[in-house]
Amino acid sequence: MSLRRYGAPLLLALMGAAVLRISLFSELYLRYVQAPLRPYLIVSGVVLVLLGVVMAGVRRFAPDAHEEDAHEADGHEEGGHHHHGPRVAWLLTLPALALLLFPPPALGSYSAGREAAQRAAQGVGTFPALALGDPVELTLAEFNSRAIYDSGRSLKGRTVRMTGFVTHGEDGTWYVTRLYVTCCAADATAGKVEARGDDAPPVDTWVTVTGTWHPKGRLGSDEAWPAVLDVTSVERVKQPADPYEQR
Amino acid sequence: MENQRTAGDHLRLAVRALFYAVFGGAALLAIVTVLSVLGPMLALDLYTPAVAAWWTVFTAIAVQGVPFLLLGTVVSAAIGAFVPEKVFKRLLPRNQALAVPVAGAAGVVLPGCECASVPVAGSLMSRGVAPAAALAFLLSAPAINPVVLVATSIAFPRQPEMVLGRLVASLGTAVVMGWLWARFGRDEWIRLPKRRAQAGPGGLRTFGAGLQHDFLHAGGFLVVGAAAAATFNIAVPRSVLDVFTGSAWLAVLLLAVLAVVLCVCSEADAFVAASLSGFSPTARLAFMVVGPMVDLKLIALQSGTFGRAFAVRFSAATWVVAVASSVLVGWWLL
Numbered sequence: 001m002s003l004r005r006y007g008a009p010l011l012l013a014l015m016g017a018a019v020l021r022i023s024l025f026s027e028l029y030l031r032y033v034q035a036p037l038r039p040y041l042i043v044s045g046v047v048l049v050l051l052g053v054v055m056a057g058v059r060r061f062a063p064d065a066h067e068e069d070a071h072e073a074d075g076h077e078e079g080g081h082h083h084h085g086p087r088v089a090w091l092l093t094l095p096a097l098a099l100l101l102f103p104p105p106a107l108g109s110y111s112a113g114r115e116a117a118q119r120a121a122q123g124v125g126t127f128p129a130l131a132l133g134d135p136v137e138l139t140l141a142e143f144n145s146r147a148i149y150d151s152g153r154s155l156k157g158r159t160v161r162m163t164g165f166v167t168h169g170e171d172g173t174w175y176v177t178r179l180y181v182t183c184c185a186a187d188a189t190a191g192k193v194e195a196r197g198d199d200a201p202p203v204d205t206w207v208t209v210t211g212t213w214h215p216k217g218r219l220g221s222d223e224a225w226p227a228v229l230d231v232t233s234v235e236r237v238k239q240p241a242d243p244y245e246q247r
Numbered sequence: 248m249e250n251q252r253t254a255g256d257h258l259r260l261a262v263r264a265l266f267y268a269v270f271g272g273a274a275l276l277a278i279v280t281v282l283s284v285l286g287p288m289l290a291l292d293l294y295t296p297a298v299a300a301w302w303t304v305f306t307a308i309a310v311q312g313v314p315f316l317l318l319g320t321v322v323s324a325a326i327g328a329f330v331p332e333k334v335f336k337r338l339l340p341r342n343q344a345l346a347v348p349v350a351g352a353a354g355v356v357l358p359g360c361e362c363a364s365v366p367v368a369g370s371l372m373s374r375g376v377a378p379a380a381a382l383a384f385l386l387s388a389p390a391i392n393p394v395v396l397v398a399t400s401i402a403f404p405r406q407p408e409m410v411l412g413r414l415v416a417s418l419g420t421a422v423v424m425g426w427l428w429a430r431f432g433r434d435e436w437i438r439l440p441k442r443r444a445q446a447g448p449g450g451l452r453t454f455g456a457g458l459q460h461d462f463l464h465a466g467g468f469l470v471v472g473a474a475a476a477a478t479f480n481i482a483v484p485r486s487v488l489d490v491f492t493g494s495a496w497l498a499v500l501l502l503a504v505l506a507v508v509l510c511v512c513s514e515a516d517a518f519v520a521a522s523l524s525g526f527s528p529t530a531r532l533a534f535m536v537v538g539p540m541v542d543l544k545l546i547a548l549q550s551g552t553f554g555r556a557f558a559v560r561f562s563a564a565t566w567v568v569a570v571a572s573s574v575l576v577g578w579w580l581l
Binding site: 029089182 | 304
């Protein structure tokens with residue numbers, strides 16, 4: 001059972017196990033990618049583990065002609081290779097072990113502070129009626145776009161509730177912030193709503209805020225952004241399973 | 248005599264085993280002790296928010312890449328193991344100048360991002376497809392497949408010209424690069440992955456071995472690319488970009504460079520482009536055309552598959568052609 005002999009199948013199984021650990025056995029994958037990718041991650045994890053097991057079996061029970069083949073195949077590639085698999089493949093242990101042992105945390109205030117918060121450019125217009133409910137649950141993105149672009153002013157007079165983490169601005173202002181992710185955490189951009197009427201909780205605390213829209217600036221103008229919420233209650237909550245909002 | 252020697256051998260073996268066990272054990276114990284005392288202290292000092300964010304972005308790119316890489320390597324291993332060479336000879340026009348646009352347009356059928364296309368192109372070449380045609384496929388597949396085009400139309404609602412522009416500019420770049428390679432490419436630049444004999448009775452096992460080799464190989468380079476992309480992601484704040492929004496030409500060049508260093512997956516880059524609202528449509532088009540064809544992750548993957556000499560020349564030329572093609576199409580359509 002040597003590493004040289006079984007290294008390649010071991011790597012496959014290790015990577016597969018890491019993918020399964022975050023996608024099948026937990027929801028940690030949401031820290032890195034978006035929910036729709038889950039089935040593909042699970043399938044990939046299963047395929048990798050099975051392939052590792054099968055290839056280890058092939059090595060163990062039928063170590064014949066194939067080794068020769070593989071040797072010849074890699075022979076032309078200068079350096080960096082020996083005949084049990086490419087050496088660069090060992091780098092896969094970095095993400096695999098990180099995911100298995102210490103899954104990196106979701107991005108938070110550090111990344112939000114670095115990405116200048118973006119507002120999705122869109123035209124002023126009317127929006128569909130706001131869902132029923134008092135308070136009505138909204139995403140930060142929806143609150144922001146209704147606050148800045150809705151000529152029907154559908155937020156007026158409604159109590160809304162939103163969840164995000166805390167970031168601090170200048171002069172004691174603070175924001176409820178959320179990162180928007182499309183595909184994976186590498187494309188995260190920040191969106192935020194200024195909270196007024198309560199003291200700022202510490203940075204990176206997850207909160208659910210309830211309050212009413214505080215109109216500001218002309219619709220669609222830069223002054224209208226970010227939207228402001230007069231908060232009536234700030235409740236500390238656990239980080240949600242999906243820490244990002246899908247754009 | 249014989250017995251004595253074996254007894255002596257056994258003794259020597261036992262002593263050696265004991266030696267290794269004691270010294271190895273002691274060394275291991277020492278390392279574990281030092282690590283368990285210093286490790287947490289060091290880890291806490293080094294684990295700043297920037298480092299944590301680096302790890303998150305790094306693993307995110309790797310996790311995101313795994314399913315697509317696996318899809319690509321499954322397709323490429325299947326081509327290598329089950330599809331005989333004559334199939335491609337029959338499908339593609341013999342004339343290279345014609346084969347290039349056909350292969351480029353065939354990129355529509357591989358619904359993945361750029362991680363998938365490199366191994367597939369490699370196995371096409373090893374199956375006798377002319378490098379120029381396989382390269383046109385390599386460039387067009389991640390940029391013009393239906394998933395990417397739908398994502399683009401969602402990211403730019405009510406702007407169908409953006410989707411059309413992306414399709415035309417990407418296909419144009421792929422075809423031009425294929426022709427350039429057919430005309431000027433030299434065989435010694437590219438390390439052709441000539442591999443595995445005919446598909447035969449050992450098909451399944453060839454498939455397994457090919458899949459294992461390709462996935463591990465490309466996976467290792469995906470990790471290299473992910474590390475580079477995470478480093479740039481953490482080191483270059485996007486707010487720096489606002490400085491360049493003033494000049495149209497600088498903006499195009501800047502976003503074309505940004506596409507290379509950010510390594511956003513081709514299925515997501517439209518949304519990133521849409522969020523770069525301060526830039527001209529042409530600059531954003533350049534971002535979407537360059538990204539799937541040239542980025543750090545791809546350069547790493549290509550050097551792994553085709554050799555560094557190839558990756559550097561090919562990526563540089565592709566970047567220039569992609570920028571030129573985006574500017575032309577942007578001027579025409581946007």
